[in-house]
Structures are given as C-alpha cells and as structure tokens.
Amino acid sequence: MRIRxxxxxxxxxxxxxxxxxxWLSTALNWVNPLFVPSPQKVWGAFVDICREGxxxxxxxxxxxxxxxxxxxxxxxxxxxxxxxxxxxxYSPKVRALIDPLIEFYRPLPPLAxxxxxxxxxxxxxxxxxALLFLAAFAPLYIAVVAGVARIPRDRILAARSLGASxxxxxxxxxxxxxxxxxxxxxxxxxxxxxxxxxxxxxxxxVSGMGWMVLDASKxxxxxxxxxxxxxxxxxxxxxxxxxxxxxxTQVPWNGKE
Amino acid sequence: xxxxxxxxxxxxxxxTEDGERLVSIEEVSLVYGRGKKEKExxxxxxxxxxxxEFVCVLGASGCGKTSLLRLIAGYEQxxxxxxxxxxxxxxxxxxxxxxxxxHANLFPWLSIRRNAEFGLRMQGVGRAxxxxxxxxxxxxxxxxxxEDKLPFELSGGMKQRAAIARTLxxxxxxILMDEPFGALDAITRENxxxxxxxxxxxxxxxxxxxxxxxxxxxxxxxxVVVLGGSPxxxxxxxxxxxxxxxxxxxxxRKRQEYGKLREQLVESLKHA
Numbered sequence: 001m002r003i004r005x006x007x008x009x010x011x012x013x014x015x016x017x018x019x020x021x022x023w024l025s026t027a028l029n030w031v032n033p034l035f036v037p038s039p040q041k042v043w044g045a046f047v048d049i050c051r052e053g054x055x056x057x058x059x060x061x062x063x064x065x066x067x068x069x070x071x072x073x074x075x076x077x078x079x080x081x082x083x084x085x086x087x088x089x090y091s092p093k094v095r096a097l098i099d100p101l102i103e104f105y106r107p108l109p110p111l112a113x114x115x116x117x118x119x120x121x122x123x124x125x126x127x128x129x130a131l132l133f134l135a136a137f138a139p140l141y142i143a144v145v146a147g148v149a150r151i152p153r154d155r156i157l158a159a160r161s162l163g164a165s166x167x168x169x170x171x172x173x174x175x176x177x178x179x180x181x182x183x184x185x186x187x188x189x190x191x192x193x194x195x196x197x198x199x200x201x202x203x204x205x206v207s208g209m210g211w212m213v214l215d216a217s218k219x220x221x222x223x224x225x226x227x228x229x230x231x232x233x234x235x236x237x238x239x240x241x242x243x244x245x246x247x248x249t250q251v252p253w254n255g256k257e
Numbered sequence: 258x259x260x261x262x263x264x265x266x267x268x269x270x271x272x273t274e275d276g277e278r279l280v281s282i283e284e285v286s287l288v289y290g291r292g293k294k295e296k297e298x299x300x301x302x303x304x305x306x307x308x309x310e311f312v313c314v315l316g317a318s319g320c321g322k323t324s325l326l327r328l329i330a331g332y333e334q335x336x337x338x339x340x341x342x343x344x345x346x347x348x349x350x351x352x353x354x355x356x357x358x359x360h361a362n363l364f365p366w367l368s369i370r371r372n373a374e375f376g377l378r379m380q381g382v383g384r385a386x387x388x389x390x391x392x393x394x395x396x397x398x399x400x401x402x403x404e405d406k407l408p409f410e411l412s413g414g415m416k417q418r419a420a421i422a423r424t425l426x427x428x429x430x431x432i433l434m435d436e437p438f439g440a441l442d443a444i445t446r447e448n449x450x451x452x453x454x455x456x457x458x459x460x461x462x463x464x465x466x467x468x469x470x471x472x473x474x475x476x477x478x479x480x481v482v483v484l485g486g487s488p489x490x491x492x493x494x495x496x497x498x499x500x501x502x503x504x505x506x507x508x509x510r511k512r513q514e515y516g517k518l519r520e521q522l523v524e525s526l527k528h529a
Contacts, residue, residue, distance in 0.1 A: 152362070154358050154362050155362055155364070157330070157332055157350060157356070158356065158358065158362050159364075159375070159379070160350035161330060161331075161350040161351070161352070161354060161355060161356045162352060162375050162376035162379055162423070162424075162427050163351070163352030163376050163379040163380045163427065164375075164379040165379075168379055172375075172378075172379070173364065176364070176366045177366075179366065251366070252407065252409075253365040253366060253407055253408070253409045256365075256409035
C-alpha cells in the first residue's frame, strides 16, 4: 500500500515538473510565445472559449460534436465487431470469410481511405462516423476473436454436458467468457478512434475538438491549439477511466480465474 | 485380463450385477491424430457401468483414463468398437451424463448458486424451481454459506465442491469424475472423499470415477478397474472387497485387510 501511494506522488511530481518547465520556459522567454504560449495565456484562451465559444459555437458543442461522432461510431463498432468476432472465433469458416478483409484494411493509414469515404458518403457526418467506425472495428474484432480462442475447451464441454445446445453454449458461455477481452478491445479501439478524430474532422467540418485545433493552427492561435490538445487528452483519460471502471465492476473475475 | 488377489475376498462386495446397464463399452480402441502423428491411446477396452455402481478407474498418467471418460461423456468418438451410454451410441454430450472435471471449471461470471442453476436453466426449468434445486445441491455439498460468492473467491476444495453441486443439481443419471480431487491438498482431499462417499451412499447414483490414487479407489469404489499400458487396456476389473456401507473412510483405512489389498493394487498397477 505504501509503495502504491508513493507511485501516485511520483506521477503527480512528473506532471508538476512538466508544468513548471512549461511555465519557466515562457516566463524566461526561452521560446517564442507565438509557438509556445504561456500557461496563463492558454488558461485565458480556455476561459474565453468557455465564455464566448470558438468560431460561433460554444465549447460544449465542439466537445459534444466530437463525442457524438465518437459515440455513434463506437456504438456501431460494438454491435458489429462483437457478434462478428464471436462468430469468427467460433467458426473457422466465418473467420476465413472475414479475416482477409480486416487484415487488409487494418494497417492502412485512415487518411488514405478517408478520401474515398468522403467521395462515397459526402462531406457530412456520415463519412466522419464511417472513418471512426473503421478505426474502432478492427481492434475490437481482433480482441474478440482472440478471446474466443482463449476459452478453455472444457468450459464449453461442461456447458454442453449440462444440457446447453450449441446455440445456448454460444450465448451463455462463449459470450460471457469473452467479456474481459471485449473490454480490453474497447479500450484499444477507443485509443484508435480517438487518434483518428482529428483526421475525421479535417474535411469540411465546422465543429468538433479536432476541427478547432486544425482551424486554430491556420491562424497561428497556438493558445487555442494548446487548449484543444489538453482538452482532448483529459477527455481521453476520463473515457479510459470510465471503461476501466466498467470493466472492473462488470468482470470482477478477470485475471483471477 | 489378469486375475488378482482382489477377487479372493469377494464376499464383502455388493451385488450390483442385477442393476440396469447404463454404460457398456465393447472392444473400443481410440486413435488420435493421423499419419506420423498417429497415437493409439486405448486398445480393445471393454467395460460396463451399472446402476448404483461406483466404479473407480485406476491408472498411471498417460494410460488413457481421461480418454475413456471422454468417450463416455460423448466428447470423443471411438475409432473402433462400441460405446453405448443410456441406450444410445451417438457421441454427444447430454445432461443425463454429468461430468466433474479435474479443475473445477466453473463459469467464473456466475455465483456458486447460479453455476448450480446452469444445467436446469439450459433444460428450461422455471426460475423458482431451479433456484430451489440449485440451493439444495449447494447445501448438500456444504457450501450453503458461500452460494452468492463468485468462483474466484473460493478455495480449491470449495470450487471442486461447487463443481460437484453444479453436476448434481442437473440430476444426471450417470456422473463421470475425472480425478476431481487430484489437484487438492491431502487434508482437503480426504474431506471431499468422505463427503462424496456420504453423498453417494445417500443417492446411489452411478459414478464413474477416474483416479491415480490407490487409497481413493479402495475407499470409494464398489468396483475397481485398473487401466494400464500404452495404448491403455483393462488389466483388472473386479469388485472392491473393502466396499462397505457403514464405515467412514477413516474406519475403512483401519481395517486389517486394507494394507494387503492396497499392496496388491499397487502391484497390479505397476505391472499393468
């Protein structure tokens, strides 16, 4: 316990050191304030944006727009990748059908196919959500397939010997067995979609955190860029904490079997 | 099949010959793999299990005892010969044939009671009834206080008792047990043997029990089968002369003939 609380202090210390370095370097004019704004200036920009919004929309709607896109894409990924992953893990035939497609698109840089998505789906939210969906789908699908492969064979046999048909074994044993892997997949997928967020808001967007950062860069508003990046980082940490909390409460047996 | 000393004191053994035949294995061979990787694990094995019997199959590791159990459970298909279980030859798991594994193999996301309910739930038994029957089974193995716990919160011995409760609750006609106490410490193992014996004496459910522990076989079985060799075959198949309905396992161990029988069995295991 003592060691753990020590580690917490160490983490705080590193954050504190970085902030001090930032403050020092701006206060002592080590860097050009045009490129590295001072903490005070960033705070000021943050307060401004909170009060007046950025380019016509309040800050909350920028965050809301981004989160809405993320949430929709994520929802779509969860309802497709999990069943498909379970089916692929269960049946080699299904896997043979789906795997090559995923193995092909997964390593592609999202920006490369984003151009196509825009051509097909237009410049509205549909193409953005499709891009984020693709980013979330692959890691989630792969985690679920791996999860099915890891289920002890005897566990499925035990269920069958207790009277579960193949279909029921799928629903009542294979699915819950994969829950820990599903949560791991969700965390990875969350990271992937988040990194694609800025890319998704690059084309024809007028709102969103990613767009705000890109737009600010055009006007050399480094303070706004900082605000956007810090906000994205904080929200990412909060989202990850949320998923971890969900995993802890929903799959308390994880790692203790 | 070699004759052994076990049959000398036949008089004390129960008469189960008249019980209905639940499992019959006739000249079964089992070969895994193909071509160069081919491995014959069982050769020409014939066995049967009747109602009210507690058959212990003894054998060193690698002699195919687990394969034999998997054949009866319907997890494997014999390469040749016939495996008939409750009048059917189709190799398919089913609720009439319960299985207790070496490692408890409980469903980690379900509480002990819900684990015990699983079989009944799969068979479509109503909520109230299955809850009652599951609670009854959990109580029978002495886990009443732990019924709401998740498996990872239990000790190894408790997990194994929960696994037995899960199988009992589904009320199978045959229970197959694959070295269920093999991974437990000596004291827990003895407790569980004692408890299983009591449970069996009360219900007389047919049990097919696999073990490598000679004492376990002598203390629990109505009939002892020694499997040996590679590929495995039946070396001994005889009623257990030590079988008794009254005595506790501790009293059985104190019986005069215990030592001698034990020695004979060890000997036959060595030469099997």
